[in-house]
Amino acid sequence: MTTPLLSVRNLAVHFPVRSGVFGRMTGAVRAVDGVSFDIFPGETLGIVGESGCGKTTMGRAILRLVEPTAGSIHFDGVDFRALKGKALRAMRRHLQIIFQDPFSSLNPRLTVGTTIKEGLLVHRIAEGAAADQRVAQLLDEVGLQASYATRYPHEFSGGQRQRIGIARALAVEPKLIVCDEPVSALDVSVQAQVINLLQDLQKRRGLAYLFIAHDLSVVEHMANRVGVMYLGRFMELTSAEALYREPLMPYTQALLSAIPVPDPERKRNRIVLAGDPPSPAHPPAGCVFHPRCHHPSRDAACAAIVPPLEEKAPHHWCACLKQPPTIVPWGEQQRAGATHEPARHLPSAAMHSAGSLPESPAR
Amino acid sequence: MSTPDSARVLLSVENLRTWFHTRDGVARAVDGVSFDVRAGETLCVVGESGSGKSVTALSLLRLIDPPGRIEPGSRIAFEGRDLMTATEEEVRRLRGNRIAMVFQEPMSALNPVFTVGDQVAEVARIHDGASRRAAWDRAVEMLSLVGIPDPAARARQYPHEMSGGMRQRVLIAMALVMNPALLIADEPTTALDVTIQAQILELLTSVQERFGTAIILITHDLGVVAEAADRVLVMYGGQVVERAAVRDLFASPQHPYTQGLLRAMPRVGQGRDRLLTIPGTVPPPTAWPSGCRFRDRCPLAFDRCEREAPELTNVVASHAARCHVAGTPLPAAAASS
Numbered sequence: 257m258t259t260p261l262l263s264v265r266n267l268a269v270h271f272p273v274r275s276g277v278f279g280r281m282t283g284a285v286r287a288v289d290g291v292s293f294d295i296f297p298g299e300t301l302g303i304v305g306e307s308g309c310g311k312t313t314m315g316r317a318i319l320r321l322v323e324p325t326a327g328s329i330h331f332d333g334v335d336f337r338a339l340k341g342k343a344l345r346a347m348r349r350h351l352q353i354i355f356q357d358p359f360s361s362l363n364p365r366l367t368v369g370t371t372i373k374e375g376l377l378v379h380r381i382a383e384g385a386a387a388d389q390r391v392a393q394l395l396d397e398v399g400l401q402a403s404y405a406t407r408y409p410h411e412f413s414g415g416q417r418q419r420i421g422i423a424r425a426l427a428v429e430p431k432l433i434v435c436d437e438p439v440s441a442l443d444v445s446v447q448a449q450v451i452n453l454l455q456d457l458q459k460r461r462g463l464a465y466l467f468i469a470h471d472l473s474v475v476e477h478m479a480n481r482v483g484v485m486y487l488g489r490f491m492e493l494t495s496a497e498a499l500y501r502e503p504l505m506p507y508t509q510a511l512l513s514a515i516p517v518p519d520p521e522r523k524r525n526r527i528v529l530a531g532d533p534p535s536p537a538h539p540p541a542g543c544v545f546h547p548r549c550h551h552p553s554r555d556a557a558c559a560a561i562v563p564p565l566e567e568k569a570p571h572h573w574c575a576c577l578k579q580p581p582t583i584v585p586w587g588e589q590q591r592a593g594a595t596h597e598p599a600r601h602l603p604s605a606a607m608h609s610a611g612s613l614p615e616s617p618a619r
Numbered sequence: 620m621s622t623p624d625s626a627r628v629l630l631s632v633e634n635l636r637t638w639f640h641t642r643d644g645v646a647r648a649v650d651g652v653s654f655d656v657r658a659g660e661t662l663c664v665v666g667e668s669g670s671g672k673s674v675t676a677l678s679l680l681r682l683i684d685p686p687g688r689i690e691p692g693s694r695i696a697f698e699g700r701d702l703m704t705a706t707e708e709e710v711r712r713l714r715g716n717r718i719a720m721v722f723q724e725p726m727s728a729l730n731p732v733f734t735v736g737d738q739v740a741e742v743a744r745i746h747d748g749a750s751r752r753a754a755w756d757r758a759v760e761m762l763s764l765v766g767i768p769d770p771a772a773r774a775r776q777y778p779h780e781m782s783g784g785m786r787q788r789v790l791i792a793m794a795l796v797m798n799p800a801l802l803i804a805d806e807p808t809t810a811l812d813v814t815i816q817a818q819i820l821e822l823l824t825s826v827q828e829r830f831g832t833a834i835i836l837i838t839h840d841l842g843v844v845a846e847a848a849d850r851v852l853v854m855y856g857g858q859v860v861e862r863a864a865v866r867d868l869f870a871s872p873q874h875p876y877t878q879g880l881l882r883a884m885p886r887v888g889q890g891r892d893r894l895l896t897i898p899g900t901v902p903p904p905t906a907w908p909s910g911c912r913f914r915d916r917c918p919l920a921f922d923r924c925e926r927e928a929p930e931l932t933n934v935v936a937s938h939a940a941r942c943h944v945a946g947t948p949l950p951a952a953a954a955s956s
Contacts, residue, residue: 306812307783413900443667443839445897445916448883452894470812477885477894500887514817515887516842520865528821529814531768532782 259333260294261464262318262432267291267327269310269317269488273537285537287313289488290327292565295432300458300465302479302496304472304511306533310488311468315434318466319351320344332431349379352425356437358417362409368395368420369405375428394423398453415446422453432464439474451477472515476500484508487536487544490565494572502602504574506551509603527603543577551601553578556593626657629800629833630679633694637671637678639904640686646904648674648687650857653931656801659831661823663844663865666854669901672837675854676803679835680718681710698800716746719794723806725786729778735789736762736774742796761792765822784815791822798830805837820847841884845869853877856912857904859931863938873940875917878949895949911942919944 268290273283288310295301303311316322318329320336329336331351339347355361362371372391376382382390392402398419409417418438425433435454439447451474457463467478475482475496482499484492484507492505503509510527529548534540540547546558558577565575566583577584580598637649649671656662664672678689681702695702697718702710714720722728730738739758743749749757755774762770765788778786787807794802804823808816820843826832836847844851844865851868853861853876861874872878879897899916902908908915914924923943931941940946 306814415900443901444841444880445667445883446900448885448894448896449898451885452896455891455893472813473885473887476887477889477891497890510814512887514813516816516820516840516846518841518845518869518881518884518886520845520848520869522845526817526821528817532784532815533812 258296260330261297261299261332262295262466263328263330264294264318265292265328267314267317267329268325269313269322270325283537285535286488286539287536288317288324289536289539291483291485291488291490292327293483293490293493295464295466297431297464298458298462299481300467300479302475302482303466303468303485304470304475304482305485306470306511308487308533308536309485310536311485312436314485315353315436315466315468319348319353319434321353346379349375349428350431351434352428352430352432353434353436354418354421354425354438357441358414358421359409359441361421362417364409367406367408368412371409371420372405372424372427375424379428381428390427391423394427397426397457398423399449413446414442415449418442418450419453422450422457426457426461429461430463432466434466434468436468437470438467440469440471447474454478472511484511487533487539489544490573490575491545492572492574493565494574498569498572502569502572504568504572504579504602505545505576506549506601507545510548510550513603525604543575550603551576551578553596553599553601555595557589560592561589626659628655629658629698630656631694631696632679635675635678635693635695636690637674637683637693638688638690640688641905644905647857647907648904649678650907652854652857652859654852654859654862656833656835658800658833659827660849661827661834661836661847662850662852663848664835664837664852664854665839665841665844667839667901669904670854671857671904672854673805676720676805676835676837679803680714680720681707712746715742715794715799716797717799718801718803719797719799721787721790721794721802721804721807723809725783725790725810726778728790729786731778734775734777735781735786739774739789739793739796742793746797757796758792761796762789764795765789765792765826766818767792782815783811784818787811787815787819788822791819791826795826795830795832799832801833801835802826803835803837806839807836808843809838809840816843823847841880853880856902856907858912858941860913860941861939862931867935867938871938871946873934873938873945874913874942875919875944875947875949876913877940879916882949913942918949919947 267288269288270284270286272281273285275282291314305311313322317324369391372394373387376387376390391405395402395404400419439450469475479496482496483490486507492508503512510529513527527550531548542559542561543563561577561584563575563577565573568574568579578598580600582598633653635649635652639646639648652675666672677683679695683689736758739761740754743754743757759770759774762774767773767788808819827834838844848865850864852859855876861877872881882895883897885894897916910926910928911924914920929941929943931939933939934945
């Protein structure tokens with residue numbers, strides 16, 4: 257394969273918890289806690305997870321909108337964390353972000369044209385009439401009329417505003433766009449329009465996306481590979497196809513089985529997880545998922561040993577002691593109180609094979 | 620969750636019109652909606668933002684404030700009683716008692732300065748005249764019923780000490796105190812994560828099985844509809860555009876809007892094929908198009924759709940659609956971006 261565009265290693269973002277009169281640091285919320293991955297040019301890496309899993313913080317940490325606590329970020333071979341001032345700003349041209357909320361992410365006092373043009377001027381890509389022409393092209397590219405440049409954000413619907421946000425990101429010709437829940441605030445019919453637009457732009461411009469979303473069907477639709485986050489860590493990382501066909505991590509299995517499927521004929525054995533995700537300020541010891549886990553081999557070792565994210569099958573990474581194979585020796589598991597040997601567990605409830613899906617009636 | 624057709628009609632709505640008389644004109648948010656809810660069934664109302672589904676729900680409890688108004692000629696009958704002519708006092712006695720409501724935002728629907736136990740107990744004290752002690756015991760019992768672990772301790776907690784899923788359980792507990800005949804749930808799982816959503820849907824189903832509660836479930840998610848509904852109303856432009864049993868709706872959607880919605884959803888296992896979309900957006904309720912309100916987004920529209928507003932008519936028995944060419948399949952690649 258080619259060299260990665262973005263290479264992230266052991267990225268961590270810890271927010272200090274201060275208490276007392278002197279504001280002493282008494283703990284830390286480990287929002288992102290040691291995440292590593294690569295993104296290749298033109299690829300989409302999807303990130304899924306429930307609220308509070310750290311996916312948004314991670315997206316922002318990569319752009320250094322939130323300063324990481326530890327870890328390395330290399331973009332196009334450059335150590336992004338070492339950059340400062342001018343060099344940092346210049347590099348940011350290549351990394352852009354699209355936000356979730358199309359209502360609060362645009363400045364209400366600036367016309368659409370000014371908003372889109374800002375990046376062009378800052379990075380000296382175009383000026384004057386050339387910049388205006390570029391704005392018109394960008395609006396056209398995202399499916400809006402060029403005349404909209406003189407209007408203000410409040411004159412647009414949610415879907416149109418999201419298109420404006422996309423045009424703003426595209427203006428500086430980035431190589432990577434972090435898409436943070438770009439369609440979750442949109443209605444179904446509009447959501448499909450924006451998803452198609454993002455895919456078209458990717459094809460046309462060879463963009464790479466880090467696509468963050470809580471909706472697993474949207475992520476599967478967008479992504480080549482998917483990382484599943486839970487309490488600031490990757491639980492599973494593999495191709496979208498393998499993840500949905502053969503999810504190894506019990507958490508992923510439960511997530512997939514919880515997606516409501518638009519087919520009333522299909523009755524499934526849903527894996528309903530007990531309880532809520534724990535607080536990232538007090539993550540459970542061992543495997544962070546073990547208190548809610550349904551793997552039949554779950555035992556005391558899961559509460560004692562942090563499972564490494566390891567390659568269980570070619571290009572299929574998963575952090576689970578009980579899904580074989582594992583590099584953690586059985587002897588070590590036993591010393592931690594293990595009573596159940598690892599055994600492959602693939603509940604049918606989690607499987608979404610293409611064959612079991614209904615034909616769309618109007619097709 | 621199945622209901623025989625002969626089941627008792629609990630709620631009957633006819634020609635409900637809720638209009639908002641604003642400076643920018645009259646917003647006809649709900650404009651001629653008719654439906655029945657039968658005892659013990661789940662009726663899902665599905666639609667996008669601006670379709671009028673939430674205003675419909677609020678109208679049922681007469682919770683519409685000026686400039687909104689339920690227009691004369693609207694009819695709402697619950698257990699044989701005409702709610703449009705009932706006094707404010709009579710309606711208040713029904714709310715939280717025979718008809719209960721669960722809202723989308725579990726944080727803002729709870730009072731932050733009272734414990735959740737107090738808030739659940741209050742319902743029993745107001746509607747049942749229960750003593751402080753008895754009401755508290757009832758609150759703990761209800762919290763346990765909705766699956767809150769360690770309910771006696773949790774009852775003494777404040778809303779901010781609970782997660783979103785727990786708060787939604789509290790709201791459901793509050794709604795169930797008086798064992799209502801009808802529970803109206805407006806997007807009860809929209810603010811929740813998918814695993815928590817699964818828990819709440821399961822809870823609603825088990826409540827219904829146990830107490831025979833009829834549920835009106837308002838949602839924008841067709842996946843939730845498929846999981847929970849017995850019958851479905853699809854709303855667009857303040858009107859019902861399709862009404863069907865859940866199986867019929869998914870097996871043979873009749874209205875082009877319903878067909879479009881089903882095709883626009885990304886589905887697991889479908890791969891990265893281009894999604895089929897519905898062009899444009901929902902028009903504002905102050906300016907519905909003449910004739911069919913969906914016509915400017917509809918790939919099947921022709922001149923009649925502009926001249927003549929279609930009626931909601933039965934296509935086959937108990938499957939109705941508001942379309943001149945109901946049942947015509949959308950062209951394969953109707954529209955793009």
